[in-house]
Amino acid sequence: MSERLLVLVRHGQSEWNLKNLFTGWKDPDLTDLGVTEAKNAGRKLKGQGFVFDVAFTSTLIRAEHTLDLVLKELGQTGIPIRKDQALNERDYGDLSGLNKDEARKKWGDEQVLIWRRSYDVPPPGGESLKDTLARTLPYFVQEILPCVLRGECTLVAAHGNSLRALVMVLEKLSPEQILARELATGAPVIYRLNADATVASKLDLAA
Numbered sequence: 001m002s003e004r005l006l007v008l009v010r011h012g013q014s015e016w017n018l019k020n021l022f023t024g025w026k027d028p029d030l031t032d033l034g035v036t037e038a039k040n041a042g043r044k045l046k047g048q049g050f051v052f053d054v055a056f057t058s059t060l061i062r063a064e065h066t067l068d069l070v071l072k073e074l075g076q077t078g079i080p081i082r083k084d085q086a087l088n089e090r091d092y093g094d095l096s097g098l099n100k101d102e103a104r105k106k107w108g109d110e111q112v113l114i115w116r117r118s119y120d121v122p123p124p125g126g127e128s129l130k131d132t133l134a135r136t137l138p139y140f141v142q143e144i145l146p147c148v149l150r151g152e153c154t155l156v157a158a159h160g161n162s163l164r165a166l167v168m169v170l171e172k173l174s175p176e177q178i179l180a181r182e183l184a185t186g187a188p189v190i191y192r193l194n195a196d197a198t199v200a201s202k203l204d205l206a207a
């Protein structure tokens, strides 16, 4: 039985990350730095000897572009790629397109932190992390996990919050613990799973 390997990677810096705007389901591309971060992620995974069998991404350009760059760097562009909205970023609702510093001035640091990092408080008109989890988890369980458990080396390129939702489940984090958990742009996190889908080991290539 080959290993059960799952790699999660957040997209590289996007144009709206650079401008400090709430992004959610808006669709900006990567910045030059984001392109470099994505290529570096590919280089790091190549250094670890990864040969992927399948890759998953969202339907947003920053994640798709990151995946393309990672696979090009690995020389593995021919593998099956599955794109699904279930992996899209958390919908930021009415905050989408607003500047994060302006929002703090308007609503206060604490309220903005609650909208950005709490588990179950949605931003106005948008999704909480719990709502995001409610769509990412079924997709993960039905589509991604079976590949990993079959021994297919699996890569997922997605977003800060859609991946935080999956990290919460994989690492069995509480709502308090997930509040403090950040995923760096372009930093792969490698999970080796047991047959029962629990995590046997984790390696964060950002560290």
Ligand SMILES: O=C(O)[C@@H](CO)OP(=O)(O)O
Residues within 6 Å of the ligand: 017, 021, 022, 023, 024, 025, 089, 092, 116, 160, 161
């Ligand atoms: O704007 C967004 O969609 C996300 C990710 O960049 O922001 P946050 O850091 O608030 O989760």
